[in-house]
Amino acid sequence: MEGIDRRKRICKILGQQNEPLSATRLAQAFGVSRQVIVQDVALLRAGGTQIVGTSRGYVMPEKDSVTRVFKVRHTDEETRDELNTIVDQGGICEDVFIYHRVYGVMEGKLNIRSRRDVDNYIHEIETGKSGLLKNATSGYHYHTVRAESESDLDLIQQELSDKGYLAPLQDYEPVD
Known part of the structure; x- marks a missing residue:
């Protein structure tokens, strides 16, 4: 098959x-190496195709959606509740990022869409050797959330405000 x-x-x-969907699974489906798939995705992205890479594979964001x-x-103990609050209201938590005054913006792709994704994420954090990114900035962090509408x-x-999770923005922060 041609590229x-x-x-x-x-x-x-x-x-x-x-x-x-992982690059490995795509490679198996097409009978090529994982690296060929990674290169294909890079070419697609360079051509303007929206493909998000996560720790579990590639995904395309929904076309008719908005982000905030x-x-x-x-x-740390409230992380599960925070993420469940987002997905229970129809949101997709695309990422987590922090603004560190020395290192700048540091980001991790999440693509958390369901309570099962939340459980998997929490399990990975609890059993891994790394901690939550938010702990590098006294708990302050950001999420890009995708949903079907502004009302969502x-x-x-x-909901995040009612639970006391929202934090006020400072003038120096790199988000609107």
Whole structure:
């Protein structure tokens, strides 16, 4: 199969998936190496195709959706509740990032869409050797949240506010 055809099929497959699909699985499906898939995705991105890479694989964001960045602060123990609040109201937590005054912006892709994703994420944090990114900035961090409508994002914002998780923005922070 030619590269152009393979890239078209990659887009079609990712567009039909609700869960991330790894480069390894795509490589097996097409009978090529994982590196070929990684290069294909890089070419697709360079051409303007929206493909998000997560720790679990590639995913294409929904076409008819909106995003908003929320600045939040909470304890480690409240992380599960914060993420469940987002997904329970129809949000997708695309990432977590911090603004560190020395290192600048540091980001991790999440693509958390469901309570199962939240449970998997918490399990990885609890059993891994790394901690939560928020702990490098006294608990302050940001999430880019995707939803179907502004009213869904408004509901998520209200829920996060009601639980005391929203934090005020400072003038020097790199988000609107």
